[in-house]
Amino acid sequence: SIDLHMAEGSNFLDKDAVRALDDDAFFAAYKAGQIQRREDALTEENWEEELEKMPLFMTHAPSAEEVEKNPKLSALRDLVQDSPEDTALYNKQHGNEALQRAKAATKKKLRMHELRKAIELYTEGLNAECSNKELNSQLYSNRAAVNALLGNQRMVINDCKCAVKLHAGNIKAYFRAATAYCTLEKYTECVEWCDRGLRQDPSCKDLVDLRQNAMKLKAAAEKKIRQRERDERLKKEAEKKLLAAIQQRGIRIDSIDRPEGDNLGKHRVFLDADGLLHWPVMFMYPEHKMTDFINDFAENHTFVQHVEVIFSEFAPWDEKMQFRPNNLEIFYEYDKDTSKPKIKRVDLNATLAAILQDKHYSIEKGMPVFYVLAKDSAYNEIFHRGYC
Numbered sequence: 398s399i400d401l402h403m404a405e406g407s408n409f410l411d412k413d414a415v416r417a418l419d420d421d422a423f424f425a426a427y428k429a430g431q432i433q434r435r436e437d438a439l440t441e442e443n444w445e446e447e448l449e450k451m452p453l454f455m456t457h458a459p460s461a462e463e464v465e466k467n468p469k470l471s472a473l474r475d476l477v478q479d480s481p482e483d484t485a486l487y488n489k490q491h492g493n494e495a496l497q498r499a500k501a502a503t504k505k506k507l508r509m510h511e512l513r514k515a516i517e518l519y520t521e522g523l524n525a526e527c528s529n530k531e532l533n534s535q536l537y538s539n540r541a542a543v544n545a546l547l548g549n550q551r552m553v554i555n556d557c558k559c560a561v562k563l564h565a566g567n568i569k570a571y572f573r574a575a576t577a578y579c580t581l582e583k584y585t586e587c588v589e590w591c592d593r594g595l596r597q598d599p600s601c602k603d604l605v606d607l608r609q610n611a612m613k614l615k616a617a618a619e620k621k622i623r624q625r626e627r628d629e630r631l632k633k634e635a636e637k638k639l640l641a642a643i644q645q646r647g648i649r650i651d652s653i654d655r656p657e658g659d660n661l662g663k664h665r666v667f668l669d670a671d672g673l674l675h676w677p678v679m680f681m682y683p684e685h686k687m688t689d690f691i692n693d694f695a696e697n698h699t700f701v702q703h704v705e706v707i708f709s710e711f712a713p714w715d716e717k718m719q720f721r722p723n724n725l726e727i728f729y730e731y732d733k734d735t736s737k738p739k740i741k742r743v744d745l746n747a748t749l750a751a752i753l754q755d756k757h758y759s760i761e762k763g764m765p766v767f768y769v770l771a772k773d774s775a776y777n778e779i780f781h782r783g784y785c
Contacts, residue, residue: 481527488522489536496543515543534564541573553577561593568598575607584615639668646674646750649759664692665763673697676749679766680707680727684776685714694765696750700727700743704769719771726777728768731757740784743767 410431418426426432449455450467459467479487492515499511519540523533537560544552557574560567571594578587591608594601643650643666653666664677678694681687689707705722712720727743729752743752752758753765770777 481525482529482532484525485522485527485529485532485536488518488525489532489539492516492518492522492536492539492543496539499543499546512543512547516540516547519543530563531567534560534567534570537563538567538570538573541570541577545573545577550577550581557590566597568594568601568604571597572601572603572607575604575611579607579611579614582614582618584611584618587611588615635668639666639674642668642672642674646754648753650763651759651761653763655763664690674750676753677764678703678749679764680769681766682714682720682769683780684770684774687712687714694749696753697748699746699748700752700767701745704745717771717774719774720769721771724772726770726772728770729758729766730768731759733761738784740768740781 410426415423415426415432423432449457451469495511495515495518499508499515502508502511519536522536523540527533537556541553541556541560544550544556554574554577557570557577560570561574571590575587575590575594578584578590588608588611591604591611594604595608598604639653643653655665666674666676668674674696676694676696678691680689680691682689691703694703701722704725704727708720708722708725711718725745727745728740729743730738730740732739739757741755741757749765753760758765768780770780
């Protein structure tokens, strides 16, 4: 027999007595009303409703609100789902592994794949929105390291700004941002980020070295800028003097530059130290559809000086050997904008300056042009007929 003890002040058996009962005695005591039922015990009236609250017996998917109210469902959810911090840490670790694989890869395609994978993992870690600011700072800084390898310097800077905002002691973020600014040749910003990092860790050699290098590069860049500004100033002054010299001579010209894309565009009039103008000049031979280009025809040179050099030997195209210095006529065209353009003969002993200052002459597209004919050629009649 079992000595049954009733709970003090109660008609129910105490817990120790209940534990001592075998199955038959338990059910007998239960029927006799000697065992107290749990408040959440199933009854004939509520068993279906209560079973529906048990995860194992549920016949529908619970809503988020039901999960929150049901301790059993909440416990199962916590078992299945990682915490935001666990998710962030998991993605950081796997992102680091992808980054290391990328650095070790010998093939570009594999390297790019691993770098993109690392970016995705770090981003997933940030999307977990965990409350650990230092961990999030590391995720931003690590993603910046990958973007640096991809050449996305602006993204590097943006991520590093986020990293130090979350954790001011993230030295790697300062270094990576400073390096990105240096790559973009923004040396002032690079030095500023180095200084910010060194305030956190004055002994960081990487930041000290980067700062020194940035200062040297900044000095060189500023010197280059000053030189460029000086060159631009001198160029403008020379251009002003050149235009003034042309104007003083009364030379009519539409532009001192050749049209854009012209292969002779690099040749243009210039003013030398003695105040003489030097012109690029074109000689055209309409009979043979040939040309000669003189890239430096000083204004005080005569035409005969140049033709004697050009025709010191017969040209390959001059089969009749008619183009000799003493057998040449030179003309220029004027009133070209009218319905009846005209030509005027050039005195071979005249200087270029004398011809260019002639009231009829005008220079187009920065280059004087002259037509050269052989005196005894039958083509002369054809040429002159075109201007009658």
